[in-house]
Amino acid sequence: MTKAKPALQPGIADQAALWVARLDAAGNNAELSGALRLDISAWMDGDPCRTGAFLRAEAAWHMMDGRTGALDVADAGLEQGPQPQGEENQDNIPVAGAEGVDEDVVPAKHADGGDSQLHQPATAATVALDTPMSSSRRIVLRGGVAAAVAALAFIVTSSLMAGRSQHIETGLGEIRRIPLADGSLAAVNTLTEVEIALKPAQRHIVLARGEAWFQVAKDPDRPFVVEAGDVRVRAVGTAFGVQLRDNVVDVRVTEGEVEVWRVGDEANKKRVSAGELASLGQQGRTPLQPPPVETVEQALSWRDGQLVFDGSTVGEAAAQFNRYNQVKLEIADPVMAQKKMVGRFRTNEPQAFARAAAVLLDAKVDVRNDRIILSVS
Amino acid sequence: MGEALNDRRRAMIVAWVGQEILPHEAHVRAWLRRMLDPDELEDVIQQAYAQIAALSDVSHILSGRAYFFATARSIILMQVRRARVVRIETMAEMSSFESVGDEFSPERITMGRDQLAHVRQLIDALPGRCGKIIKLRKIDGLSQRQVAEMLGVSENIVENDVAKGLKLILQAMADGERDAERRITGMRENDKSQASITTRDR
Numbered sequence: 001m002t003k004a005k006p007a008l009q010p011g012i013a014d015q016a017a018l019w020v021a022r023l024d025a026a027g028n029n030a031e032l033s034g035a036l037r038l039d040i041s042a043w044m045d046g047d048p049c050r051t052g053a054f055l056r057a058e059a060a061w062h063m064m065d066g067r068t069g070a071l072d073v074a075d076a077g078l079e080q081g082p083q084p085q086g087e088e089n090q091d092n093i094p095v096a097g098a099e100g101v102d103e104d105v106v107p108a109k110h111a112d113g114g115d116s117q118l119h120q121p122a123t124a125a126t127v128a129l130d131t132p133m134s135s136s137r138r139i140v141l142r143g144g145v146a147a148a149v150a151a152l153a154f155i156v157t158s159s160l161m162a163g164r165s166q167h168i169e170t171g172l173g174e175i176r177r178i179p180l181a182d183g184s185l186a187a188v189n190t191l192t193e194v195e196i197a198l199k200p201a202q203r204h205i206v207l208a209r210g211e212a213w214f215q216v217a218k219d220p221d222r223p224f225v226v227e228a229g230d231v232r233v234r235a236v237g238t239a240f241g242v243q244l245r246d247n248v249v250d251v252r253v254t255e256g257e258v259e260v261w262r263v264g265d266e267a268n269k270k271r272v273s274a275g276e277l278a279s280l281g282q283q284g285r286t287p288l289q290p291p292p293v294e295t296v297e298q299a300l301s302w303r304d305g306q307l308v309f310d311g312s313t314v315g316e317a318a319a320q321f322n323r324y325n326q327v328k329l330e331i332a333d334p335v336m337a338q339k340k341m342v343g344r345f346r347t348n349e350p351q352a353f354a355r356a357a358a359v360l361l362d363a364k365v366d367v368r369n370d371r372i373i374l375s376v377s
Numbered sequence: 378m379g380e381a382l383n384d385r386r387r388a389m390i391v392a393w394v395g396q397e398i399l400p401h402e403a404h405v406r407a408w409l410r411r412m413l414d415p416d417e418l419e420d421v422i423q424q425a426y427a428q429i430a431a432l433s434d435v436s437h438i439l440s441g442r443a444y445f446f447a448t449a450r451s452i453i454l455m456q457v458r459r460a461r462v463v464r465i466e467t468m469a470e471m472s473s474f475e476s477v478g479d480e481f482s483p484e485r486i487t488m489g490r491d492q493l494a495h496v497r498q499l500i501d502a503l504p505g506r507c508g509k510i511i512k513l514r515k516i517d518g519l520s521q522r523q524v525a526e527m528l529g530v531s532e533n534i535v536e537n538d539v540a541k542g543l544k545l546i547l548q549a550m551a552d553g554e555r556d557a558e559r560r561i562t563g564m565r566e567n568d569k570s571q572a573s574i575t576t577r578d579r
Contacts, residue, residue, distance in 0.1 A: 009423065014544050021540035024514075025521045025532065052426030055394060060547050063395030064496055064515045305437075342454040344447060346437055355431040359424065 012050055016057035019043065024061065048359050166196040170210070173324040173348055175305055183217035184224065187303045189243075190324045190347070213241035213254070213300055230263040231280050240272075241300050251278045252296040307345050314339045314357060314374075321350040329354060332375035336361055390435055397441025398429060400495075403553020405445050413453075422551075424452050499549050503542050510535055511542040 019040050026032040044050040170176055170192045178186045182198050192210025197203075200222070205214070207228040216224045218237030226233040226242050231249040233242055238256030242249065251260050253272045260278050261269040272278045275296050298308040302324075309317045315337030318329035324347040331337040339361060345353050354372045358365045364377035402422070409418045425448045438444045503511055506528075513524045514535075521539065525532045 010419075012423070013547055017543040017547060018540045020543060021536050024539060025536045027520050027522070048427035048431065049423040052423060052428070052430040055391065055430040056399065056426045057543060057547060058391050059394035059399055060550060061543055062391050063399060064500060064511070064543075064546065342451045344451070349434075352432060356428055359427055359431065 009047075009049055009053075012053040013057065015043070016050070016053040019054060020057045020061045165198075168192075168194045168196065172326060175302060175347070177303070180217075182219065182222070185215040187213040189213075189302050207242055207244055209244055211241065211243035211302075213239070213252075213303055215239040215255070232261055232263060234259045241296075247281055249280045251280070252276075252299055254296055254300065301344070302347060305347050307347055309341050309343050309345075311340050311342070313337060314341055314361065317341060317343075317353065317357075318374075321345075321347070321353055324348060325350050327351070327370050327372060330371055330373045332373055333363075336363060336374065336376065386433065390432065393435045393441065394429060397435075397438075398426075398445050399550050401442040401445050402550055404442075405449050406551060407553065408446070409449060409453075421449055421452050421456075425449050428452075499546050500542075502549070503545055506530075507538040507542045507545070510538040514539060 019036075023033055023036050023040070026036055040054065044054060166178075166180075168176070168178060168186070168188055170188050170190060173190050175190060176188045178188060180186060180196060180198065180203075182203060184203070186194065186196065186205075188194055189211040192212055193208040194210075194212050195206040195208065197205075203216075203219075203222055203224040205212075205224070205226045207226055212226075214224065214226065214235075216235045216238050220236055224235045226235075228242050228244045228249045231251075233240065233251050235256070235258045238258055239254045240258050241252040241254070243252075251258065251272055253274050253276055255274050257271055257273045259269050260272055260280065262280060270278060277296055277299070294308060294310050294312060298310055301308040307317070307320050309320075312320075315331050318331050318337070322328050327350050329350050341357070343353075343356060345356075350372055354365050354374060357363055357374055358377075361374075362377060363374045366373040366375070405425070406418060406422065409421055413421065425445065428448055429445075435441075500508070500511055500515065502508075510524055510528070513519045513527065514521060519527065521535045522532055525535045528535075
């Protein structure tokens with residue numbers, strides 16, 4: 001595979017249909033179908049387009065059974081949700097909640113990028129609307145939602161008891177959404193530490209490391225101030241994200257307007273509006289990298305457990321994945337690392353990214369323990 | 378990872394592609410046809426299935442339709458970036474993507490529910506012996522060997538007709554309803570406001 005792009009292969013659809021027919025003829029004869037599978041693998045020969053064509057033919061053959069596929073999908077039994085009893089207990093919050101706190105990690109979300117409302121009934125409605133056939137997925141989601149709602153109840157209670165101060169720390173790959181006692185909502189990204197103090201005169205948040213997004217409940221008498229290094233962000237009623245990188249604080253506004261300034265430089269307060277990104281170097285330092293090309297919403301897709309790339313380089317994308325996963329992506333070839341790319345992935349699927357990148361960049365993928373290395377094939 | 382688990386995973390993905398991806402292929406093709414020539418179109422579809430085949434898990438994908446559109450779109454954008462020469466129509470068309478792929482109109486949900494009936498129609502439309510064999514195999518649930526015995530033909534003939542039937546069904550899935558393209562065209566008029574995503578890159 002040295003060509004820049006996989007050339008169109010006429011006839012592979014028909015060939016794939018032939019393989020499926022043969023496999024079907026073999027029926028339950030394990031020996032025969034085993035041998036056939038080897039032949040099919042040889043035909044695919046690592047070619048993703050042939051692999052795809054075979055999947056397509058198999059899927060069509062399966063579909064022709066005319067059964068509602070829910071049966072088969074459920075039989076496949078892969079995902080039973082966080083609780084075995086997830087389906088029965090979708091309304092029974094306390095039970096699911098027993099071990100449910102961790103489930104505040106975004107379990108699964110829209111591929112279609114709607115604003116995430118994981119803790120709200122709207123999610124269940126969207127799911128039910130989705131398709132009559134995806135029952136196993138629904139089990140997963142309902143389980144997740146019930147657990148998340150339970151987790152929410154738990155957090156609300158505990159934050160009230162703790163007297164309006166809350167310390168939140170997330171682990172590698174963990175993404176949490178936390179409702180605050182004032183009606184605001186915080187989404188906390190991977191490897192982040194936040195201290196939330198809702199004082200009578202001011203709602204004061206300290207971002208010690210990492211990244212968080214806040215949807216601020218309107219309260220003109222109680223400004224909402226985020227402290228990140230020597231940078232301050234002040235909002236009244238608005239939504240924005242703050243990311244503390246090595247030398248830079250990025251402020252991304254998704255709704256309304258915020259004021260941004262550095263401590264000691266209050267005269268130079270800067271207004272940042274919805275859709276805008278402000279990158280502030282910490283004192284005495286200037287930003288090293290140019291701002292990313294993704295839009296504010298795209299850069300905040302992590303709230304849905306997703307990473308969206310739209311003009312980032314492959315190297316930047318790999319660095320993003322590495323924020324969330326034990327498994328680290330390495331782009332061995334500097335030219336490849338500079339290629340611009342477009343795509344949408346789950347934060348916890350560096351493998352999917354590596355495979356997609358391999359297909360699209362004609363790269364080779366090596367997996368070594370906790371490393372996935374992409375290089376020129 | 379155990380072989381059995383892999384098989385189950387595989388079975389789940391096959392079922393999912395049958396329910397959530399294939400039924401939308403005609404619409405994706407209709408959309409692609411507006412900006413690509415037939416060879417390019419076929420290439421994008423093949424690559425889309427290649428990417429889908431590389432998925433190890435599909436449980437996080439809520440809308441196969443949206444996912445299919447998004448995959449096709451990302452393949453085109455990737456090619457556009459590589460080509461460095463961009464056709465204006467392509468970009469205009471790309472910008473109409475969001476609402477074509479994402480939203481769930483009642484009509485589309487109905488289409489999902491009618492899928493079973495649609496599959497029956499496709500099978501009923503198969504010609505002669507091929508159609509008969511597919512019906513016995515798929516609707517009556519006989520094995521290929523049993524079908525051969527029943528019709529008094531060789532198993533080879535049954536296998537060939539199964540392959541032929543599947544090819545025709547795949548073709549029909551690709552062609553889709555005749556009005557699919559018109560529907561997409563109608564939809565697209567509302568979508569001009571979506572900014573072209575790639576232009577600022579150049």
